[in-house]
Amino acid sequence: MNARGTLAVVLTDDVGSPRAAELLRMVAALVAADQPVRLVCAGAGRGAFASDDLPEEAEAYLDGVADFGVVPADLEAPALLDAIQGARDLLRLAPADRSHDPALLVIDDDWLASARADPAAALDTLATAGQVIRDN
Amino acid sequence: MNASPPLLVLLAAGPGDAGAEALLVRALERAREGRSVDILLSHDGLAWAGDGRLERVRRMASANVGVCSRQARDAGWTLDDAPEGVAWSALIAWVRQARDAEAVWTALP
Numbered sequence: 001m002n003a004r005g006t007l008a009v010v011l012t013d014d015v016g017s018p019r020a021a022e023l024l025r026m027v028a029a030l031v032a033a034d035q036p037v038r039l040v041c042a043g044a045g046r047g048a049f050a051s052d053d054l055p056e057e058a059e060a061y062l063d064g065v066a067d068f069g070v071v072p073a074d075l076e077a078p079a080l081l082d083a084i085q086g087a088r089d090l091l092r093l094a095p096a097d098r099s100h101d102p103a104l105l106v107i108d109d110d111w112l113a114s115a116r117a118d119p120a121a122a123l124d125t126l127a128t129a130g131q132v133i134r135d136n
Numbered sequence: 137m138n139a140s141p142p143l144l145v146l147l148a149a150g151p152g153d154a155g156a157e158a159l160l161v162r163a164l165e166r167a168r169e170g171r172s173v174d175i176l177l178s179h180d181g182l183a184w185a186g187d188g189r190l191e192r193v194r195r196m197a198s199a200n201v202g203v204c205s206r207q208a209r210d211a212g213w214t215l216d217d218a219p220e221g222v223a224w225s226a227l228i229a230w231v232r233q234a235r236d237a238e239a240v241w242t243a244l245p
Contacts, residue, residue, distance in 0.1 A: 088239060
């Protein structure tokens with residue numbers, strides 16, 4: 001049983017893109033499959049879903065998951081690290097023009113421990129990495 | 137029969153994405169260790185079917201890697217012909233496994 005759940009992290013304000021729709025679709029699928037999931041926004045993604053100009057598809061997914069109590073919440077970097085610590089899986093939406101450095105960021109307990117020394121820098125790394133996975 | 141929890145991988149980033157490539161390599165390592173790996177192709181990830189590498193991965197890892205993308209197969213393995221994402225029903229069926237999975241890894245473009 002996946003009690004720790006999935007943390008969907010939005011780190012860009014570009015939430016009108018097909019990439020963002022893919023993330024929201026995955027969030028909706030997790031909710032529909034009765035899997036625990038949180039949707040959070042941090043860094044450049046803070047407030048991203050507050051826009052009145054979201055694409056219809058994004059609005060539909062957000063409305064759908066809101067019925068199950070999943071609503072986007074803004075987090076500061078330290079709180080984001082806490083949320084990552086408590087999650088089994090990560091689903092991350094980063095800027096399309098990110099540097100992809102590192103190509104793959106594997107978040108384990110050691111990385112989290114070092115990240116707490118400089119949460120802002122950790123947030124930058126989360127946003128620039130090509131892909132991110134949680135390794136419990 | 138492998139009873140260990142599966143590793144689920146959603147590949148929505150395509151070949152050429154170094155992070156997705158690295159993620160796939162790690163998934164292959166898990167498969168070689170005996171872990172069941174179930175890969176779902178979606179969006180740009182459908183191109184993995186087009187270049188044949190995923191099929192080679194599947195063969196290398198014997199029966200431990202499954203690739204779920206009927207749409208990709210039906211599309212003739214080309215991204216241009218394929219739909220943007222997998223059908224909702226296929227996504228739900230795949231996600232339902234998450235409850236008992238070891239982990240879910242996701243690569244978005």
